[in-house]
Amino acid sequence: MKILVVEDDAETAGYVVRGLTEAGHTVDQATDGREGLFLATDGAYDVLVVDRMLPKLDGLGLVRALRAAGVRTPALFLTARAGVGDRVEGLEAGADDYLGKPFAFAELMARLNALARRPPLSAEPTVLRVADLEMDLLKRVVTRAGQRIDLQPREFRLLEYLMRRAGQVVTRTMLLEGVWDFHFDPKTSVVETHISRLRAKLDRDGAPPLIHTMRGAGYCLRAPD
Amino acid sequence: MKILVVEDDAETAGYVVRGLTEAGHTVDQATDGREGLFLATDGAYDVLVVDRMLPKLDGLGLVRALRAAGVRTPALFLTARAGVGDRVEGLEAGADDYLGKPFAFAELMARLNALARRPPLSAEPTVLRVADLEMDLLKRVVTRAGQRIDLQPREFRLLEYLMRRAGQVVTRTMLLEGVWDFHFDPKTSVVETHISRLRAKLDRDGAPPLIHTMRGAGYCLRAPD
DNA sequence: CCTCCACCACCAGGATCTTCACCGCGGCGC
DNA sequence: GCGCCGCGGTGAAGATCCTGGTGGTGGAGG
Structure with missing residues (x-):
């Protein structure tokens, strides 16, 4: 599974990237929205993990731009607070799921699997x-x-x-x-x-x-x- | 399959009971630990669904009392927190499985089936x-x-x-x-x-x-x- | 026979793991 | 309150192991 992580906070990014890598996925990383958009537009990712707040271009704008460009890669937002208002806004922009910080890595993994339409662990050939x-x-x-x-x-x-x-x-x-x-x-x-x-x-x-x-x-x- | 649900929160209880009934099971209900213990002691249930926090007698005490009384009906705990500490405590008390709230009904069903199918002797390894x-x-x-x-x-x-x-x-x-x-x-x-x-x-x-x-x-x- | 590509032994740099000493915090007894 | 003690986290030094690069050799294909 190929995943793009767009996150400016180095600590969170490191944690996520490390965990995903350990789980055997290929992970690319971007630290701002502009770079994220650039990488994501080639559409070669199975799923995106995007921080809600980003320098240059925020998560919302990033996903909106992607969708406008016809890229349908499913995206999961990381966000400090996941209030109902935020959620609606995010979904309208074209995000597919939300995860509030702090989050358990296991949950992130489960949601990513769901997004990528992979059967969870059970059916995954081991x-x-x-x-x-x-x-x-x-x-x-x-x-x-x-x-x-x-x-x-x-x-x-x-x-x-x-x-x-x-x-x-x-x-x-x-x-x-x-x-x-x-x-x-x-x-x-x-x-x-x-x-x-x-x-x-x-x-x-x-x-x-x-x-x-x-x-x-x-x-x-x-x-x- | 005959199931006892011990849960004080009316909403959760209703949700679970309805789901189980619709799935074709016979369901009894208790709203506090004392009542739950009373019903469960006759041992006529295939599996118990027990909230961790209950009035009168909490889930832990209930299961402990049951086991002490020689009743081995498998029990699944519903719990707000499912940390390792809680789990160990629960296992010591004699619970067989844990499910954190909120949960998907499908998962509850799957776990109950697993519990009931388990040969009664081999309770959760201690x-x-x-x-x-x-x-x-x-x-x-x-x-x-x-x-x-x-x-x-x-x-x-x-x-x-x-x-x-x-x-x-x-x-x-x-x-x-x-x-x-x-x-x-x-x-x-x-x-x-x-x-x-x-x-x-x-x-x-x-x-x-x-x-x-x-x-x-x-x-x-x-x-x- | 000649050329190009593939193969593999070897090495140094660096990434990763191990271990140790140290220190802070909280619990406990006085 | 006060001080002791033990658990557990920190960080750094050292050991260990991986890995990519180099270059010589050999074989396939033309």
Whole structure:
């Protein structure tokens, strides 16, 4: 899930961003309304978390502008007080939900899931499987043929990305964006390096390789025939 | 299904009773603890819905009295506050589940079904166990390999949280929220400090470590392989 | 055979975790 | 009230571990 957090208060922002990141989401951050609007207009987010009061352009204006631009990404407002008046105003502007500060992170998460129309925890697949490779997202444990494999955070993220797109070709650019949050080409072989490390761990004792190189295109995780 | 609702607030009571009746259940009602106890003692109910705060005899006392009288009908507490402290208190008294107000009727229904379906013997576990580590919630006693370990209140809370989620990764954010009731990032190493203290007590005489660091993710309480 | 791309061993910088000493606050006994 | 004591939070120092960059090697494809 890709989330944009627009919040000027560094403390709140940090807390939210950290929590969302820990929960395995990709998070971008903006500290004022103008920047938020700029980022949000590309529409690549699943959901927005927007502070009601912001420098340059406040939350209300931001969402109104977004809607006017035809962006329908659901937005949740963070607000000091969530009185009825505020709520109406916010909903008219095109917000989808409200959360008063201070709030419990768990509640934020639940509401975001609801907004993004994701089934809450229960239905969320907690285990990814490709051939004899398993990844348990809750336990953060990966096994191949029942054998435990431990991965570094980045390796884990990389493998998760690949497993969620098993059978598809995944380009280097996709990986840089999805796993590294790089929106540019670092001109180094970070990706290759990590693919290499991952292979070394996955195919340890002569197991058939799962990660296939698509020369000139990218990589593909697929069960061997 | 036969259900007893003990609730003094007429509005909430009406809401719950109507919903349950419409769902095809037989519902009795009491408006204070004394009356509730009187009705519940005949044990003819499948499940009880009990407000935490009641005139005459509060929910805690009611359930305690019932259990003392040998009635094991599962009980669900409705409560304004559902903090960890309250929960522990409630569990000690013999409640089986908690639901904070305000609540969705669907959730109440789901929880009641779960409670009623539960084999009566296995009431909410009063003892948590992970490998050779045991925590008795009633006695507030923790032992490792039979050896008593005493913990400070906060350490106890932390360990309880971890044990209830044994095998899963628990993020720092989850801990701050669930154990400290912090809804923000304190930007200090409170969590780490207490994890450290807990480890020191748990793994005293060279016992294999139970708390595993998931670098970049959080911690995980798990039996060693 | 040549070129380009992919692979991987190695390293240093830095992020993250661990531990420790210290201190404040509140409870308790006097 | 007063002072002691113990719990629990703070912050910094040090250990540990990750990770991205570099560059040489090897193999695929033309």
